[in-house]
Amino acid sequence: MSEHLAELRTPCALVDWGVLEKNCARMSGRARSLGVVLRPHVKTHKCVEIARIQTRGHSSALTVSTMAEARAFAAAGFNDLTYAVPVPFHAIPEAADLLARGTRLSLLLDSEVALRELEAAGSARNLRLPVFLKVDCGYHRAGVDPGREESLELARALAASPHLEFRGILTHSGQAYRCASAEEALSVAEHERDVMAAFAGKLRSAGVPVPEVSVGSTPACCAARDWSGATEIRPGNYAFFDAFQAAIGSCALEDALAFTVLATVIGHYPERKALLLDAGALALSKDPGATHVDAPCGFGVLCDVPGRPIRGLRLGSLSQEHGQVVVSDPTLFARMPLGSKVRIIPNHSCLAAACFGSYVVLKDGRADGKWDTMGGR
């Protein structure tokens, strides 16, 4: 039965099914037209129903960022997963268990120490653990430097190991979040592609086969025009987008209405031009947003219930359960009485979505169903 948004308890997370479908269809089309496999990152939503929409018409390959996600998506029938952080050693036995039960959970390494640890686990279980070599293409968070001789030697040792299956090389262009426009993100995507294609070429010339070349953040994947040399892309945020992605040109603001937080006005303080919402950091996260593009952006974009941005409001500060809004248009106090609702496009939808255990699904502007997410690690 569908419900009017005004009747919902807040704060709650809304997923607009129509906008979500559009965002997913666009990335699905991009992957297909550029000839790469789409392996969406599900950390953004942690929700099986959304993963099914993202992988429709594709293989059911997914990227995960926690073992809880790996477990839950494997149980839902997704049996080709990549755990896209350098593997914490305590996760290796569980990854081996999943493999033994038929889920190919590929792991990442960027050190010889990890290689030895994985080899020991593969040998002890008589399994060949699928492993990617993580490469740094300029983000400088993790990964080997593709220009160093040691990186080639690590790839050679990985490929030669009888206890490991060398899946290929994998990178994440997180530096695309420092861009200010789609043009800049395009240069990041081209750099990422060229670094990875060159490294794959170098390995192949040295006799190391490289089955997969895995790339792509959301800004890079929205901007890319040619992924030659890459075999798959792993964007995740594009399902929801958010205020950050809109500010740097990955999407239009209306695409970011796929995920919003519904909140209630709980305080009016006209003497200090402020109003209060019941959505704080545990509903929105404290991600500061794209301040390099829009310094006073605040903690998200405030919209009315149909999803139209409200001018004259800025979500200036958050405490755990309170959101303090700076009101520059005093007529808004009358238009937004105590008890009225607003929708907030968060700065970072992945972090905001992780604050909730389920999403209210919006169809044609009404609440129509609920999708659960998996929490934990």
Ligand SMILES: Cc1ncc(COP(=O)(O)O)c(C=O)c1O
């Ligand atoms: C290794 C890795 N791959 C893919 C992604 C997905 O990128 P995005 O969040 O830009 O969609 C992330 C996100 O942090 C990541 O860390």
